[in-house]
Amino acid sequence: MTDPSLPVRTPDVLIIGGGPAGLTAARTLAPKVPGQVLVLDREKTAGGIPRHSDHTGYGLRDLRRVMSGPAYARHLVTAAERAGATIRTEATVTDWVDDHTVEVTTPQGRLRVHAPAIILATGARERPRPARLIPGDRPRGVYTTGHLQNLVHLHHAKVGRKAVVVGGELVSWSAVLTLREAGCRTVLMTTRYASPESYAAFNLPGRTVLGVPVATRTRVTRIIGHGRLQAVEFENVDTGQRRTVECDTLVLTGDWIPDHELARWADLDIDPGTRGPVVDTALRTSRAGVFAIGNLVHAVDTADVAALDGAHVADQVLAWLADPKPPAGGVRIAADEPFRWVAPNLLRPGDPAPARRRLLLWTDELVRVPHVAVRQGGTVLAQRRLPWPASPGRVFRVPSSLLRDVDPSDGDVHVGLV
Amino acid sequence: MSHPEATGSANNAGPSNNAGSGNSAGSTSQPFDVAVVGGGIVGAAIARELAGYELSIALVEARDDVGDGTSKANTAILHTGFDAKPGTLESRLVRRGYHLLGEYAKRTGIPVERTGALLVAWTPEEFDALPSLAEKARANGYEHCEIVDAAEVYRQVAALGEGALGGLTVPDESIICTWTTNLALATDAVGRGVRLLRNHRVEAVTVAEDATTLHTSAGDVPARWVVNAAGLGADVLDRLFGHDRFTVTPRRGELLVYDKLARPMIDKIVLPVPSKVGKGVLISPTIYGNVMLGPTAEDLTDRTATGTSEGGFEFLLDKGRRLMPRLLAEEVTASYAGLRAAIDHGDFLIQADPTQRYLLVGGIRSTGLTSGMAIGEYVRDLIAEAGLTLVPKAELPDPPRMPNLGEAFPRPYQRADLIAADPAYGSVVCFCERVTAGEIRDACRSVIPPASLEGLRRRTRAMNGRCQGFYCGAEVSDLFTNSRNEATR
Structure with a gap:
């Protein structure tokens, strides 16, 4: 249901989503475009996920210093505003009216926004319990990390006393820290992989300082409890053996999916691997003048990498505003096993290298010494042994120089292992 | 679309004087004229109907909310009754209820979408059964079914999996919000003067000369007449009155609700050809803009087993893969398990016991959503016949205007x-x-x-x-x- 009688705003650039990616794009673009750069964020405060990630580690790659999540979020908001961008919070985009116009609900009323350039920066979320098809009762006390951290850091709410954390990624350890702050002890972490996924640097203090045992090759098979959570049943996926762990809190971490609804409703081409919109190395989507950045196109990399997408897209947006010519041609970049996805996933002739000159990939298996190969039409165009592992639960980064010999007028490019 | 006036707005229902969540009835020394046990759709509809007469009425609910038992987790279909067993009370009341609830929905803003249904045959046996189903529909007073070929089936629902041989259209089957229905009926009942007693679990019953006392977890509730609409607990309450005529078998139905992004795949209810085991697994749009796959049908003994199961999920995913493979590429938004109050009796079991001033409303299955208001009328007539004098109230308040939860209407x-x-x-x-x-x-x-x-x-x-x-x-x-x-x- 769209409403033609609504007031219309016409910024030069509309950015949907005020997390690290959107705010960085706003900060970079605001001084360079004559008209308005408008950021719409549906939360009460802009800043995205770092707002409620109250531990350090933010800002490394984009700001070259390290700060806490909330401080990082505030920094990005202030910087975007100082650069001249307009940030509207409590502004929910509800519909597309046409290719470049959306409808928005705010407490101040409904409005339309029409912009020649639109950047989607709607981020990603963790799959909740139903999407993971975990059977059992429906007691209170089952959270995703996002829900948990919202409760603890933004609303200062209590959770339980004894928790199990599902997942061994960075975000899983972030959940453990949040639980500790809320006075809730993590008695077990579980991962379906053979080794915990996150950086060794994080794992070691996690296992020794935080003292959390990690059960590998383990999946949740049942949730037990009427009213409050009482226990969770797990299965060892190799032996099939099951056991029950008593706890009153269960945190389901990771298992990311892009918050891609606006992209889907716009009928943009969607990559079957990332499940976000297909983007080229300039971060253009399949709709001319609509760009997509951050964890919407690679769910998920760290906040600083998402932010640097925002910086990368700025030049592409400026080029589009100066000369609105729809791009043409190009070849799809596809991921081969054990990789689940690769981003960006389209290479066009004459386009710039991707952000940070990196292809981002997600692996389903641990590969300690990955020997990466780029193939086109069955021919290996390039291969390289990389000195860092491809590890489940975090992005594996591959130098984009491996694409150098790709013929952008030929068939699909495959990134896999030798 | 059925009623565009079903607009969302502030709930106009007035102050909450009668509907406190835990207030005991103990202060009332005077017995109620009627106590209706069970605040599901059926109990709420009966209480509302009887409250149209000069009677004092209590609606006694064990849980902390109305509609928190079987009523909250059904398939939310407003049934024409085309597939009921002809000649049964159920067939009659579903047909009547379809019209009553359809009209009531317009007045109160309960969202209804007139989607229609398509019953799909996947095997030659099922295809051969279509004419008899069309005949059965006519016997149930429903004339609009039409047998269609496979091409028409795929024209109507292109996303269906391969292998459909033909189908039967049921253009008037509709989807409805079961939660709002229950709440509207209960709110209306309270507006008409019914005393809603939540958190009052009936534990024992004393039948005396002029009044029966319901001993509840929150104190005694005396009433001259008692209507048993206790759903899953109806047989237990029935035995407290000394009867032994039926047993409720909780039949678990698990459902998967898919993301709204799946909604464009399907705009009508896709039904299987019913078999002896039950109505089978359907795929239906929901009134909230999602797509539902289910239910399973599994007889249990535990009346609190509302958990989902690995087996249930596997069964549904396997069905879904065949019925609509593309659906499985979308995310699951929610999973539920509901318990249906199946009984060992082929029809609704509604009987009065005038000597104890007691009336049983048992064996109400998922069709209770559609037939609830008709059951209300039926119970009214039965209770009048059994000796309760009914004097219509001179004036009744307007029914409440409910907030719209329907995706197809403005929110x-x-x-x-x-x-x-x-x-x-x-x-x-x-x-x-x-x-x-x-x-x-x-x-x-x-x-x-x-x-x-x-x-x-x-x-x-x-x-x-x-x-x-x-x-x-x-x-x-x-x-x-x-x-x-x-x-x-």
Whole structure:
């Protein structure tokens, strides 16, 4: 249901989503475009996920210093505003009216926004319990990390006393820290992989300082409890053996999916691997003048990498505003096993290298010494042994120089292992 | 689309005088004329109907909310009754209820979408059964079924899996909001003077000369007449009155609800050809804009086993893969298990026991949603025949105007006029379901306010969406607590 009688705003650039990616794009673009750069964020405060990630580690790659999540979020908001961008919070985009116009609900009323350039920066979320098809009762006390951290850091709410954390990624350890702050002890972490996924640097203090045992090759098979959570049943996926762990809190971490609804409703081409919109190395989507950045196109990399997408897209947006010519041609970049996805996933002739000159990939298996190969039409165009592992639960980064010999007028490019 | 006037707005139901969540009936020394046990759709409809007469009525509910038992987790279809067993009471009451509830929905704003249904045959045996189903529909007084070939089946629902041989159209089957239906009937009942007693679990019964005393977990409730609409507990209550005529077997039905992004795949209810085991697994759009796959049918003994199971999920996914393979590529937003009160009796079991001034309403299956208001009328006539004098009230209040939860009708976040008058309707709190702070506040101020977040979900859709609280869970909890405090101040 769209409403033609609504007031219309016409910024030069509309950015949907005020997390690290959107705010960085706003900060970079605001001084360079004559008209308005408008950021719409549906939360009460802009800043995205770092707002409620109250531990350090933010800002490394984009700001070259390290700060806490909330401080990082505030920094990005202030910087975007100082650069001249307009940030509207409590502004929910509800519909597309046409290719470049959306409808928005705010407490101040409904409005339309029409912009020649639109950047989607709607981020990603963790799959909740139903999407993971975990059977059992429906007691209170089952959270995703996002829900948990919202409760603890933004609303200062209590959770339980004894928790199990599902997942061994960075975000899983972030959940453990949040639980500790809320006075809730993590008695077990579980991962379906053979080794915990996150950086060794994080794992070691996690296992020794935080003292959390990690059960590998383990999946949740049942949730037990009427009213409050009482226990969770797990299965060892190799032996099939099951056991029950008593706890009153269960945190389901990771298992990311892009918050891609606006992209889907716009009928943009969607990559079957990332499940976000297909983007080229300039971060253009399949709709001319609509760009997509951050964890919407690679769910998920760290906040600083998402932010640097925002910086990368700025030049592409400026080029589009100066000369609105729809791009043409190009070849799809596809991921081969054990990789689940690769981003960006389209290479066009004459386009710039991707952000940070990196292809981002997600692996389903641990590969300690990955020997990466780029193939086109069955021919290996390039291969390289990389000195860092491809590890489940975090992005594996591959130098984009491996694409150098790709013929952008030929068939699909495959990134896999030798 | 059925009734565009089903607009969302503030619930106009007045102050909450009669509907406190825990207030005991103990202060009433005077017995009620009628106590209706069970605040599901059937109990609420009976209480509302009887409240049209000069009677004092209690609606006695064991749980902390109305509609928290079997009524909350059914397939939410407004049935024409085309496939009922002809000649049964169920067939008659479903047919009557279809019209009563359809009309009532228009007046109260219960969202209904007239989607129609398509019954699909996948085997030669099923295909051969279609003419007899069409005949059965006619015997049930439903004339609009039509047998169609495979090409027409795929024209109507292109996303169906391969292998459909033909189908039977049921153009008047519709989808409805079961939560709003229950709440509207109960709110209306309270508006007509019914005393709603939540958290009153009937534990024992004493039948005396002029009044029966229901001994509940929250004190005694005396009443001259007792109507048993206790759903899953109806047989237990029936035995407290000395009867032994049926046993409720909880039949678990598990459901998967898929993301709204799947909704364009299907705009009508896709039914299987019914077999002896039951109605089988259907795929249906939901009134909230999702797609539902289910239910399973599994007889249990535990009446509290509302958990989902690995076997249930596997069964549904396997069915789904064959019925509509593309559906499985979308995310599951929610999974539920509901218990149907199956009984060892082929029909509704509604019988009066005039000597004890007691009336049983048992064996009401998923068709109870559609037939509830007709059951109300039937019970009214039965109880009058059995000796209760009915004097119509000279004046009845208008039925409540319910907040719209239907995706096909305007909701507050879409309404510039409402937002201009009250910014709380522009403050979207639950992003996935687009629920505003204004709606949460209204629910807390309504005649039957929610007692828990679960109750709030059924009144507003808050936290029912794809993120299941990742973004909004903490904010919704806070808002609920604050709104509740304000409403009770």
